[in-house]
């Protein structure tokens with residue numbers, strides 16, 4: 267256990283703490299504090315203790331990297347619901363487009379937004395059932411992998427480009443982000459729907475949307491500490 271100076275933020279060494287008199291002296295800024303009033307420095311070892319009944323898996327990788335995996339959800343009632351609905355929706359849009367094309371191609375173009383919505387729904391259903399996400403991080407960078415039957419992706423962000431790791435509203439991240447996250451385990455706050463995200467100047471990168479909230483909070487706290495600092 268290490269204590270942090272509440273004046274300058276430096277760590278106070280154990281030899282400068284006297285538990286009996288409740289005194290702690292910061293050798294960095296030369297101030298005295300009540301030891302019991304200081305915050306404890308959280309160590310990486312504390313942060314790596316998984317929450318009870320965690321669904322997220324943790325492995326130690328090469329070069330001191332740590333790999334976190336959110337396993338695919340498989341078939342849940344919700345995923346089946348979205349699947350049935352998107353099949354029905356796309357079927358309806360297909361019929362409508364076919365009929366409209368008989369009239370005029372131009373008229374059929376009005377179906378485009380409905381196709382987009384249907385495809386996003388189908389994609390989110392497929393992702394919810396089959397997608398495994400993997401986050402690998404070390405002191406310098408973080409890699410987010412989406413492992414799917416089709417369109418797998420892998421992206422690496424440098425630690426220096428990351429401004430925050432926190433729950434972020436998908437709605438304010440744009441309509442496409444909203445659609446892409448449809449049906450995931452967001453935290454609802456009125457009209458906002460929040461997911462864990464790694465944030466850069468350019469945009470938020472949402473991750474582990476389908477994990478239970480306790481797991482999400484644990485990962486956010488860990489990544490925030492390692493990638494942004496406290």
Ligand SMILES: [Zn+2]
Nearest residue numbers: 271274292295
């Ligand atoms: Zn200090």
